[in-house]
Amino acid sequence: MAGPEPGGAPGPRGGRRVRFRLPPTAIPAPSxxxxxxxxxxxxxxxxxxxxxxxxxxxxxxxxxxxxxxxxxxxxxxxxxxxxxxxxxxxxxxxxxxxxxxxxxxxxxxxxxxxxxxxxxxxxxxxxxxxxxxxxxxxxxxxxxxxxxxxxxxxxxxxxxxxxxxxxxxxxxxxDPAPQPPPAARLRLAGQRRERGNFHFARGDFAAALRSYRLAISALDGADDARARPAAAPEDEELREQRVKCLNNCAAAALKLDREDEALAACDAALRISPDNGRALLRRGQLLARRGRDAEAAVDLRRALQLDPASKVIHAELSRLVKRRSAPQEPSPGCAARRP
CATH class of the missing domain: 3.10.50.40 (Chitinase A; domain 3)
Known part of the structure; x- marks a missing residue:
């Protein structure tokens, strides 16, 4: 059915009337x-x-x-x-x-x-x-x-x-468009991310991760706009949504004990948004797990600068400082060589 003409009058009971030029007939659209x-x-x-x-x-x-x-x-x-x-x-x-x-x-x-x-x-x-x-x-x-x-x-x-x-x-x-306009990509990505959140809340982390990946695929090309000096507002929103989806991927991957995948998602998020607090915190936690304490401390301190009131970041940094300042146990080989 054709769209309503500008200035169409409201129909009965809150409905709409669709007006045609010839003949001058008003047809109530189904409400x-x-x-x-x-x-x-x-x-x-x-x-x-x-x-x-x-x-x-x-x-x-x-x-x-x-x-x-x-x-x-x-x-x-x-x-x-x-x-x-x-x-x-x-x-x-x-x-x-x-x-x-x-x-x-x-x-x-x-x-x-x-x-x-x-x-x-x-x-x-x-x-x-x-x-x-x-x-x-x-x-x-x-x-x-x-x-x-x-x-x-x-x-x-x-x-x-x-x-x-x-x-x-x-x-x-x-058929899917080869490169849909930004509004369509944002709509589809948002729908898929919400679906991922639905699965995540139910503990189906594999399905959540799959939905988050599909959301990212809908946003393909979002960080290409970063190189353009005068990016459109849609480009900025595409980048923001991509960072959110990458953070969600990292969270789901951690629930599945896929640390490499979680770390890769954090790295990708921080390439787009170097001061993203959530990605900095999560990457700091992952690096600390792997014994890369110096790198972890850099991420956690930067995350704390961005969110000084965060108790989680304070606790992570405190734990890391205590571990780095604790005396190292000598290895059995070193103890054997003592006079």
């Missing part, structure tokens, strides 16, 4: 509330057959098909697509999403969620379900908690081990 009402009508039709919430739907055969062998992720086509191929690996999709709990509480509402299936940018129900759709298709995806928000749920609105029902409309399938 979010209209979409929600339609969703709930469809939802009521599904669960009206009996009590038990979504449980009967996991065993229903009327139009439902299983997307996984465990029958914990199922699909029901609500409206066939207008045509066109299904998404191929590596392509980006945009979907409209509404999602509800068994009690009918609406916990998902995104008019245009964009992601690349298989990159861990969305919940598994969407990662696995959307590639089965065609453009224009509307489908329900019923997911037990392993394909939704996991055993912990999602505070504050998704309880632990909650099944969810999503209504998904596949709006667009497109």
């Amino acid at each position: 979010g509330r209209d979409e929600e009402r339609l969703f709930y009508r469809r939802l009521e039709a599904l669960v009206a057959t009996g009590p038990g919430g979504f449980e009967p739907l996991f065993a229903a055969d009327d139009g439902w098909r299983d997307l996984t062998e465990d029958r914990l992720l199922r699909k029901l086509v609500v409206q066939e697509g207008a045509g066109g191929p299904r998404p191929r690996p590596g392509q980006e999709v945009s979907v409209k999403v509404l999602g509800a709990l068994e009690d009918g509480a609406l916990v998902e509402r995104d008019p245009r969620l964009s992601f690349v299936p298989g990159h861990g940018d969305a919940v598994q129900a969407l990662e696995l379900g959307v590639p089965t759709m065609r453009p224009g298709e509307v489908a329900f995806f019923l997911a037990a908690f392993p394909y939704g928000y996991g055993r912990p749920g999602r505070e504050p609105d998704v309880p632990p081990e909650a099944p969810l029902l999503w209504e998904v409309t596949l709006l667009e399938v497109r």
Whole structure:
């Protein structure tokens, strides 16, 4: 549908009217509330057959098909697509999403969620379900908690081990641009970093690290702008986001005991932002672990200059100073040579 003309008047009940020059006709555009009402009508039709919430739907055969062998992720086509191929690996999709709990509480509402299936940018129900759709298709995806928000749920609105029902409309399938504009790169990187934070909070550090790496790949070229004398504001934001993602990579790598990878991420962050306090602290801690005390002290002192009130940095420096000032135990060979 064409976009509204400048100065379009508000429609009834807070909606919008789309005005066309010829003929002079006003057509009310569907509002979010209209979409929600339609969703709930469809939802009521599904669960009206009996009590038990979504449980009967996991065993229903009327139009439902299983997307996984465990029958914990199922699909029901609500409206066939207008045509066109299904998404191929590596392509980006945009979907409209509404999602509800068994009690009918609406916990998902995104008019245009964009992601690349298989990159861990969305919940598994969407990662696995959307590639089965065609453009224009509307489908329900019923997911037990392993394909939704996991055993912990999602505070504050998704309880632990909650099944969810999503209504998904596949709006667009497109090949990734060879070098998207900065705004698109920032959007995608932010989405992936948030997904990494989601995994990190649940203790899935491998998945978190994967999401952070994908966020960095979306920001490729961010530090190339550092060499330009008059960088655009977007370049600075790209660099800042890259440093955040590198710091997150280091944190996840440490949780996985991958010290080399964590140290490399800190080095990369400090090449972009030499006075980044978090990277200085973490690199100082890593260098101290490896017995490179002089280098660790340089990083920790600089971190303390940037954040003099930090108790963590004070404790790390104090520990390092005590260790360096402690008398060294003589080796057995030296003791044997004493007169």
